[in-house]
Amino acid sequence: MNGAGALPLWRRLGADRAGAAAALFLALIASIALLGPLVNPNDPAAIDWHAIAVAPRLEGAHWFGTDRLGRDVFVRTCDGARVSLLVALVATAISVGIGILYGAVAGYAGGRVDELMMRLLEVLDGLPLLFFVIFLTVIFGRGETLLFAAIGAVGWLSMARLVRGQTLSLRRREFIEAAVALGAGPARVIGVHVLPNVLAPVIVYATLTVPQIVLFESFLSFLGLGVQEPAASLGTLVAEGAAEMQAAPWILLAPGLCLGVLLLALNVLGDALRDAFAARAAVGS
Amino acid sequence: MAGVMLKFLLRRLRVAVPTLFVIVTASFFLVRLAPGGPFDQEQALPPEILANLQRAYGLDRPLWVQYGRYLEGLAHGDFGPSFRYKDFTVTELIAQGFPVSAELGLLALAVALACGVPLGILAALARRPLLDRGLMLCAALGLAVPAFVLLPLLGLVFGVHWRWLPVAGWEPGSPRFLVLPVFALALAPFAYVARLTRGGMREALASDYVRTAHAKGLPLSAVVWRHALRPALLPVASYLPPAVASIMTGSLVVESIAGLPGIGRYLVQGALNRDYTLVMGMVIVYSAILVLMGLLVDLLYLWLDPRIALERA
Numbered sequence: 001m002n003g004a005g006a007l008p009l010w011r012r013l014g015a016d017r018a019g020a021a022a023a024l025f026l027a028l029i030a031s032i033a034l035l036g037p038l039v040n041p042n043d044p045a046a047i048d049w050h051a052i053a054v055a056p057r058l059e060g061a062h063w064f065g066t067d068r069l070g071r072d073v074f075v076r077t078c079d080g081a082r083v084s085l086l087v088a089l090v091a092t093a094i095s096v097g098i099g100i101l102y103g104a105v106a107g108y109a110g111g112r113v114d115e116l117m118m119r120l121l122e123v124l125d126g127l128p129l130l131f132f133v134i135f136l137t138v139i140f141g142r143g144e145t146l147l148f149a150a151i152g153a154v155g156w157l158s159m160a161r162l163v164r165g166q167t168l169s170l171r172r173r174e175f176i177e178a179a180v181a182l183g184a185g186p187a188r189v190i191g192v193h194v195l196p197n198v199l200a201p202v203i204v205y206a207t208l209t210v211p212q213i214v215l216f217e218s219f220l221s222f223l224g225l226g227v228q229e230p231a232a233s234l235g236t237l238v239a240e241g242a243a244e245m246q247a248a249p250w251i252l253l254a255p256g257l258c259l260g261v262l263l264l265a266l267n268v269l270g271d272a273l274r275d276a277f278a279a280r281a282a283v284g285s
Numbered sequence: 286m287a288g289v290m291l292k293f294l295l296r297r298l299r300v301a302v303p304t305l306f307v308i309v310t311a312s313f314f315l316v317r318l319a320p321g322g323p324f325d326q327e328q329a330l331p332p333e334i335l336a337n338l339q340r341a342y343g344l345d346r347p348l349w350v351q352y353g354r355y356l357e358g359l360a361h362g363d364f365g366p367s368f369r370y371k372d373f374t375v376t377e378l379i380a381q382g383f384p385v386s387a388e389l390g391l392l393a394l395a396v397a398l399a400c401g402v403p404l405g406i407l408a409a410l411a412r413r414p415l416l417d418r419g420l421m422l423c424a425a426l427g428l429a430v431p432a433f434v435l436l437p438l439l440g441l442v443f444g445v446h447w448r449w450l451p452v453a454g455w456e457p458g459s460p461r462f463l464v465l466p467v468f469a470l471a472l473a474p475f476a477y478v479a480r481l482t483r484g485g486m487r488e489a490l491a492s493d494y495v496r497t498a499h500a501k502g503l504p505l506s507a508v509v510w511r512h513a514l515r516p517a518l519l520p521v522a523s524y525l526p527p528a529v530a531s532i533m534t535g536s537l538v539v540e541s542i543a544g545l546p547g548i549g550r551y552l553v554q555g556a557l558n559r560d561y562t563l564v565m566g567m568v569i570v571y572s573a574i575l576v577l578m579g580l581l582v583d584l585l586y587l588w589l590d591p592r593i594a595l596e597r598a
Binding site: 211215218223252264268271 | 300303304307315425426428429430431433434436437438440441445452534537538541542552553556557
């Protein structure tokens with residue numbers, strides 16, 4: 001480690017203009033989604049009988065217009081964005097948790113256990129998991145808890161592979177051997193010595209997982225298999241908007257653009273983090 | 286070469302066949318685990334009628350007998366009767382919709398590859414960083430807009446505003462109805478292909494043998510075409526199965542938005558109606574396509590980089 005190479009990840013990220021802009025944008029979207037309903041006093045479920053499907057007007061009560069039932073599109077989009085982000089964060093946490101555990105155990109155990117666990121991963125990877133999720137949501141009803149679990153269950157395969165590879169290479173390093181020689185058990189070695197060293201790629205990969213999960217959740221919700229009325233996510237809002245597209249395009253535009261910008265920012269941020277990490281790793285080795 | 290190919294294929298089949306078997310078995314038993322049945326209606330059926338229905342569909346037999354029968358039927362290409370579309374078997378329903386879905390999906394894949402590969406090469410070769418960054422920004426945009434947002438927006442612009450193309454609908458033999466759905470479906474895989482091609486091409490251009498080709502005095506086009514292209518396409522080849530999966534899942538929503546009579550709608554409708562045989566049939570068909578795609582990609586590898594294939598075989 002020397003000079004510029006030792007820069008912390010976030011300083012490198014700050015130097016990447018696209019990544020910094022994406023991070024800023026994300027903070028902006030998140031704060032609008034959280035604070036917007038406070039600034040704009042409309043209730044997302046309230047029906048304004050005097051304003052059914054009115055067009056957006058910035059000086060009026062409904063900034064982004066209203067939908068077919070007279071509900072405020074701005075407040076509903078904020079609500080939807082909040083739900084989408086929440087589902088994505090929880091599901092990412094689930095998939096990261098499962099992935100780390102599975103990968104660390106496989107990589108640390110090595111040998112036959114590793115081989116067996118990786119073979120299972122290969123079979124799971126071959127399955128079209130999306131169809132199984134659709135399948136599961138149908139069989140066990142369309143609750144939101146299941147939605148979290150189902151989406152989290154999709155994302156962990158690559159995470160497990162990543163952690164396993166890292167653990168496998170770490171296992172032969174001297175400091176791990178030293179820890180084992182000093183009598184540390186497998187749980188302690190994994191928890192204290194292995195995990196902190198795989199954290200950076202895990203963070204990068206988790207950032208890249210979030211947009212996939214946002215997309216997946218909105219996809220399921222669009223099909224009517226995800227978040228249910230009266231709750232809304234960006235996916236259900238886009239579905240509603242698409243149905244009213246010809247008469248009232250703003251109902252589609254607000255959540256559609258919000259989803260697009262959100263996904264773009266998340267993707268750009270993930271890429272920037274990956275580049276920053278790759279640059280640091282290249283200098284570090 | 287043929288011997289290697291055969292050995293390679295056999296090895297892959299040893300993974301593919303168990304995978305398919307696991308899928309069939311898991312989906313069969315998952316469906317039976319579910320509370321509620323396919324004949325649940327708002328008004329409960331009289332018990333005698335329910336019993337008759339269950340006998341007619343073989344649901345009164347022990348589970349393992351049903352499983353055996355289902356497997357036997359599958360071996361003959363028979364997915365069983367649909368529980369909701371009373372006059373049709375699942376095989377008939379799938380056979381009806383499959384050509385439309387296949388046309389949509391293959392066209393989308395073709396568009397994604399035909400636009401993504403040249404664009405990626407262009408970006409890799411671009412001397413000016415501005416061109417490269419611009420092209421890659423377009424690709425990032427393409428990745429960010431999901432098909433179910435893009436298709437209504439395209440419909441709004443080209444269908445409602447300019448009235449060039451139909452927003453939704455289907456007439457056999459009339460490609461106009463496919464234009465917008467194909468583009469909406471192709472955008473995300475196109476963006477991925479462009480990015481992967483650019484990365485692969487950059488890497489290939491930096492390798493020793495390409496530098497040698499340059500040093501011999503070959504023109505750039507010949508270097509790219511004869512030496513760099515094949516290795517540059519390796520990442521694209523390994524992306525093909527996920528691309529097909531993404532197009533297939535995308536087609537679920539695209540078909541329902543555009544009103545295309547493909548098989549995509551059966552999965553969602555079957556799921557909402559608890560039409561078990563239909564959902565199972567769909568899952569099996571989709572999985573089989575994915576597994577087949579994996580095999581095709583391995584063959585493609587053999588052509589793009591025989592070293593990898595030999596190593597694996």
